[in-house]
Amino acid sequence: MKLFSRAMMFVFSLSIAATLFAGEITIYGGAQKPGELSWANASPVEAATDFAGDFGGTFGVRFSAGRVIGFEQGIGFSPRFAKPGVKAFQTDTNLLIQLPGNIVPYGTAGIGLVHTWGKDVPTSLDPREIAAFVFSAGTNFAVNYGGGLKIRKLAGPLGINIDVRGYTLPGFKAKFENSDTKEGLSFVQTSAGLVFTW
Numbered sequence: 304m305k306l307f308s309r310a311m312m313f314v315f316s317l318s319i320a321a322t323l324f325a326g327e328i329t330i331y332g333g334a335q336k337p338g339e340l341s342w343a344n345a346s347p348v349e350a351a352t353d354f355a356g357d358f359g360g361t362f363g364v365r366f367s368a369g370r371v372i373g374f375e376q377g378i379g380f381s382p383r384f385a386k387p388g389v390k391a392f393q394t395d396t397n398l399l400i401q402l403p404g405n406i407v408p409y410g411t412a413g414i415g416l417v418h419t420w421g422k423d424v425p426t427s428l429d430p431r432e433i434a435a436f437v438f439s440a441g442t443n444f445a446v447n448y449g450g451g452l453k454i455r456k457l458a459g460p461l462g463i464n465i466d467v468r469g470y471t472l473p474g475f476k477a478k479f480e481n482s483d484t485k486e487g488l489s490f491v492q493t494s495a496g497l498v499f500t501w
Contacts, residue, residue, distance in 0.1 A: 325370045326501055327453075329464050332362040333494025337385040340437060340488065354434055359383035361492060363393075373399040375411065385438040385490075387431065389421035393470075395447055405462070407453040417472055418442040443472040443488075455500045462498040467491070 337356025363379030377395040384391035397413030422435035449468030456462055468491070475488035 326366070326368045327455075328499045329365040329367070329453075329496045330363075330499075331365065331379075331464065331466065331494040331496030332360070333466075333492060333496075335359050335361050335381055335384065335391075335490050335492045337438070337488060337490035354437060356385040356438070356488075356490065357383075357387075359385060361391075361494065367399060369399065370403050371401060373401065375399050375413070377415070384419055384421075386421075386435045388435040389419055389438045391417055391419045393417045393445065395445070397447065401453070405455040407455060408450065409453065410450040411468070412448040413446075415445045415447065416442055417445045417470070440475055443475045446471045446473070449492075453498055455498060460500050462500060464494075464496045464498045466494045466496075 336358050339355040359381050360383060361379050361381040363377060365375050365377040367373050367375040375395070375397040377393075377397070379393045379395075381391040381393075383389070393415060395413050395415035397411045399409055399411050401407050401409035419438055419440050421439040422432060423439075426432065447468050447470045449466065451464060451466035453464045454462045470490050470492060472488045474486060476486045
């Protein structure tokens with residue numbers, strides 16, 4: 304009986320190890336749409352400026368491990384975030400819950416950092432320069448959540464992925480002279496990519 308339970312434990316451990324060490328790399332591209340910043344108090348120039356985020360592009364890579372419950376690490380870059388002249392770098396660590404198989408719907412949630420930079424200080428009262436300066440807010444903590452669909456092994460180890468995620472930066476706060484944004488910024492990211500599975 305002892306030998307049987309040890310053998311069963313060994314088989315169970317091997318199956319768990321195979322699941323944990325199963326992995327994927329997703330190379331993606333997509334779009335982001337940040338929300339609007341609102342002001343606690345504003346000068347007439349700031350009040351007349353459009354602080355709604357514009358659509359921008361993003362691309363990056365995600366590394367994941369696990370078949371049903373897994374983890375994912377993502378790194379992304381946005382050459383245009385919210386306004387022309389503003390760039391963003393983001394990194395995420397997420398929990399994945401997904402169905403096994405080759406057609407895989409999944410949900411994900413995690414935390415990370417988003418760093419935005421671009422315009423240092425506006426050199427004029429041009430509303431576009433002011434808006435770019437406001438969205439260049441440095442490094443902020445981020446929470447993300449979403450889901451998508453993977454279709455694995457369409458051609459050997461290659462498949463495709465479609466993904467939609469919401470991001471919230473609860474401490475996002477930009478300053479311009481004596482005016483402060485109310486804290487927080489949210490954006491939606493949609494992406495599609497190639498998945499390499501092993």
